[in-house]
Amino acid sequence: MSVMDRFRTEVDGAVRSALSKMGVDSEFSIEIPSTDAVDLAVPCFLMSKALKRAPKDIAEELASNIEPSGLISDVSALNGYLNFKMDGVKLTEGTLKDVLEMKDRYGSLPNKGVKVIVEHTSTNPTGPIHVGRARNPIIGDTLARILDMCGYDVSTEYYVNDVGKQVVILTWGVNNLTKEQVEKEIEDRGMQDDRDKIDHKLVAYYRLANKMMEEDPAVQEEIGSMLRKFEAGDEEVISTVRKTAEIMLNGLKETLANIDVVLDTYTWESKFIADGSARKYVEELKQSKYAGVEDDGACYLELKDFGIQGKNTRFTFTRADGTTLYTTRDIAYHQDKFKRADKLIDVLGEDQKLGNKQLCCALEILGQTRKLDAMFYSFVSLPEGKMSTRKGVVVYLDDLIDEAVSRAYDEIRSRRDDMPEDRMREIAKIIGVGAIRYNIVRVQPEKQLVFKWEEALSFDGNSGPFLQYSYARACSMLRKAGDFEEVVDPSLLTDPFELSLIKTISKFESVIEQAGENRRIHLLPAYGHELASAFNQFYASVPVLNSKAEKDARLTLVKCSKIVLKNVLDCLGLGAPEEM
Numbered sequence: 250m251s252v253m254d255r256f257r258t259e260v261d262g263a264v265r266s267a268l269s270k271m272g273v274d275s276e277f278s279i280e281i282p283s284t285d286a287v288d289l290a291v292p293c294f295l296m297s298k299a300l301k302r303a304p305k306d307i308a309e310e311l312a313s314n315i316e317p318s319g320l321i322s323d324v325s326a327l328n329g330y331l332n333f334k335m336d337g338v339k340l341t342e343g344t345l346k347d348v349l350e351m352k353d354r355y356g357s358l359p360n361k362g363v364k365v366i367v368e369h370t371s372t373n374p375t376g377p378i379h380v381g382r383a384r385n386p387i388i389g390d391t392l393a394r395i396l397d398m399c400g401y402d403v404s405t406e407y408y409v410n411d412v413g414k415q416v417v418i419l420t421w422g423v424n425n426l427t428k429e430q431v432e433k434e435i436e437d438r439g440m441q442d443d444r445d446k447i448d449h450k451l452v453a454y455y456r457l458a459n460k461m462m463e464e465d466p467a468v469q470e471e472i473g474s475m476l477r478k479f480e481a482g483d484e485e486v487i488s489t490v491r492k493t494a495e496i497m498l499n500g501l502k503e504t505l506a507n508i509d510v511v512l513d514t515y516t517w518e519s520k521f522i523a524d525g526s527a528r529k530y531v532e533e534l535k536q537s538k539y540a541g542v543e544d545d546g547a548c549y550l551e552l553k554d555f556g557i558q559g560k561n562t563r564f565t566f567t568r569a570d571g572t573t574l575y576t577t578r579d580i581a582y583h584q585d586k587f588k589r590a591d592k593l594i595d596v597l598g599e600d601q602k603l604g605n606k607q608l609c610c611a612l613e614i615l616g617q618t619r620k621l622d623a624m625f626y627s628f629v630s631l632p633e634g635k636m637s638t639r640k641g642v643v644v645y646l647d648d649l650i651d652e653a654v655s656r657a658y659d660e661i662r663s664r665r666d667d668m669p670e671d672r673m674r675e676i677a678k679i680i681g682v683g684a685i686r687y688n689i690v691r692v693q694p695e696k697q698l699v700f701k702w703e704e705a706l707s708f709d710g711n712s713g714p715f716l717q718y719s720y721a722r723a724c725s726m727l728r729k730a731g732d733f734e735e736v737v738d739p740s741l742l743t744d745p746f747e748l749s750l751i752k753t754i755s756k757f758e759s760v761i762e763q764a765g766e767n768r769r770i771h772l773l774p775a776y777g778h779e780l781a782s783a784f785n786q787f788y789a790s791v792p793v794l795n796s797k798a799e800k801d802a803r804l805t806l807v808k809c810s811k812i813v814l815k816n817v818l819d820c821l822g823l824g825a826p827e828e829m
Contacts, residue, residue, distance in 0.1 A: 251355075252343025253755045256320040256335050260289050263321060264331065267314035275299045281759055285752065287325075287332040288340075294329055304329030337748065341739040344755040348809040349735060356757040356816055358400040365401045366586050367393045369596035370505065370512070371408040374497035375415045375455050377448045378504055378646040381628040382598060384698065387689045387822070388626055389596040390510040391770050394820045399765035404590070405512045408582060411494035412518040413575055415455075417475050420493040421468070422458030423451065431457055446647065448500025480522065480572040487519050507650050508682050509822050521581035527573045530580050530615065534566055537614050545569040555610040557603075564607040576604070580611050587619055594622045594768075599695070601625070624768055626694035632701060649700070654681035656706055657714075661829070668828075679824035680706075680714050686822050687713030691774040711778045713823050719781035720818060722788060723811035724827040726804075730794055733804045741802035746787040750806065753783040754813050761820070777817040784810045 250258075260279055268275060275296045282290045293304040293311070300307060308326035315324045320343075323334040348355045369389020372378055378386070389405065396403045410416060434457040461468045478486040498515070505511065521527040531548070534540055539550045541563075548567040566577045586593050597605060605623050612621065631644060658677035665673065688705035692698045708714045742751065760776040763769060787810075793803045818825045 251347045251351075251755075251758050252320070252340065253335075253758060255343070256333075256340075257289060257759070259319050259321055260291070260333050263315045263324075263333075264291055264311065267311045270314045271310060273300055281756060282330075282332070285749070288335045288752075289333045291331040291333075292329065293331060297329075338739040340755060341742055341748070341751050342737055344751050345737045345805060345809050348754065348812050349737070349805075352812055353816060353819070355813060356761050356820075357398045358758065358762060360402075361400040363401050363592060364590040365396055365403050365592040365594065366406050366590040367396070367403060367594045367596065368406045368408055368586070369393075370501075370510075371410070372501065373410045373415055374448075374494045374501065375419050376452045376497075377446070378501060380631060380644045380646055380649050380700070383629050383646045383649060383685070384626045384689050384694065385596055385598065386505055386510045387508065387686050388624065388694055388770065390822055391686070391690050391773070391820070392594070392596070392624065392765075392768065394822060395761060395765040395770060395773060398761045398820055401592075401765075404514060406514040406516060406586075407512045408579075409494060409498060409515050409517045410575070411491050412479065412522065412578060414472075414476060416490055416494055417479065418458045418462060418472055419451065419455040419497070420490045421462075421472050421475060422454035423493050423496075424489070425471075426454055426457060434460075446500050446503065448497050448504070449645070449647070451497060451500075477572070479519075482522060487523065491517065491519060504645075504647055504650075508646070508686060509824070516582065516585075518575075518578050518582070521578045521585070522573070526581040526585070527578045530584065531567055531573060531577055533615055534580075534611065539614055543569070546571070550607075550611060550614065552607060552610050555606075555613070557606060557610070561603055561607075564611060566611070576608070576611075579608055580615070583608065583612060583621060584615070584617065587617060592622065593619075594624060596624045596626065599625050599627050622768075624694060627697045629689065629698050629700055632699055649685060650682065652702075653685050653705070654678050656702060657681040657684065660706065660708070660714075665829075676826050676829060679826050680717060680829070683713035683717055683818075683821075683823035685713075687716065687774055687777075690770055690821065691778075693769075693771045711774075713821075714829075716774075716777045716781045716814065716818060716821075717823060717826055718829050719784050720811065720814040720825050721827055721829040723784065723807055723814060726788075726793060726807050727811065730804050730807075734801045735805045735808070736801040737805060738802050741799045742806060744787075744791050746783075746790045747803070747806060750783040750787045750810065753780050754809060757813055757816070773817065773821060777814075777821065780810075780814060780817060784814070 257279055264277060277291050277296060280290050280292065293307040296307050297304045305328065308329050308331045311331050312324050312326040317323055320335050320339055321333055322336040325332045367389055370386040372382060393403045393405045431453045435453050462472050475486055479490060534550060535548060537550065539552065541549050541551055543549060546569040547565050549563040549565045551562060552564055553562045564576070565574065567573060583593065595605065602625060609621055654677050657680040658673060661668070661673050661677050661680070684705040688700060689698065691711060704710065705712060706714055708718055756776065760772055764772040791803065793800070793807060796803055815825050
């Protein structure tokens, strides 16, 4: 348990004891205030309703019933808040000792023994990931990293859509179109793509096959026949379609690896047709009192009683011919996930809110008592300019990565003409990818995000490169210092910039907990920026390498800063270059 966690525990106990003295029992929350004047605060506004008293009066009476002791050095009341300050000497000593002892696990919480599946990305394997949905894998991967730090047993999962019309059309195209036909289509439509990645190359097969299906009844019948055979469980068709999906998926995996996203499990949608579970849940839903049948024979659930209004109250779960839909197989998939985990979190685009609500209703109708947790995000857009269009084709995440790395390389080359070319290229990749990841998660997922290069690649703003540069600076200081003795002596670390940095370091565990438990991952980059800023202010204002009696203590503080900066970078999925 870190010193800040012990402090929080003492504050919790003190408030409960004070409430008991007042003869009342009320729930309360403990917050990290925005001001540095106090370390923890208990807002009394929620208590006000239960106790039928003004928040200001409650805070003042609670303060009068709490004597400073242990880690608590001061208790006060102000404007309805009960405020606590921590003993500065104990904060410094405890924080630095915690960091030096825990190292790369500093900020982590004890294991909870709770299994969580975070499903993210799950894009259809009929083309590359486009920029609009770039938030999905980055949000999902960052959330999983944070939840791991929170003590959860986390597994990430990709639900592969190898069933349905789109992937069958692509499969037909791959197996029936000639290279010459596709090349002519590319030339006619100006779709040239010089990228040597399989997911990019197969886009033309999908588009031409789709065009031919619309124009040629014979092709339409062939594709329709494949769909029906697939739904009936034809092993040969299922195998053929899966092979095509696997080819595309390999290209998607390469893109994800380029932004340091690796998933633990890939679950195939066709599994739920092959094992009969999709059909099983169809039959169960048909028996529900909410089930109905359209005039054409399609089955649906009437969801008015679940708070869904308007034209969306009917949730269709079979086609007119009785075959299952994506929605039905999604039900089977989530029932399967509930068997494998205690908590489920889906990362979804904002356009999936209705579908997610309908899915949750269907699961409830089937008797599922556990709740599905969804994290929704707004899509990424690009300002007008080089990356806004691509010959009339959607901008891909691969393009964004290439552009970020190229711009980072230009910046590194302008700063470090002494660095070998291969090292510049290596660091440019780390900085470019870090810039993308940081810039995407620093904004609350539900808010619109316009990706701007001047923000993402700034070396002195709220950006990934600024955080990475601060880490590289700490590494450089320690390299120059050489060997030193780790000294944790609060009497040698009394400068206001030192104390501010130590206090910022001490907040890390609390930020991790809030970011994970409340699904507020944007708090982590905000904390990273605060930490990097505090470190750079310390660097600019306090002599370290040229100091005397304080030198080893200050180098110890630099080492602790380096450790925590690295932990933040790791949790955000950013590389940690030791030079920039």
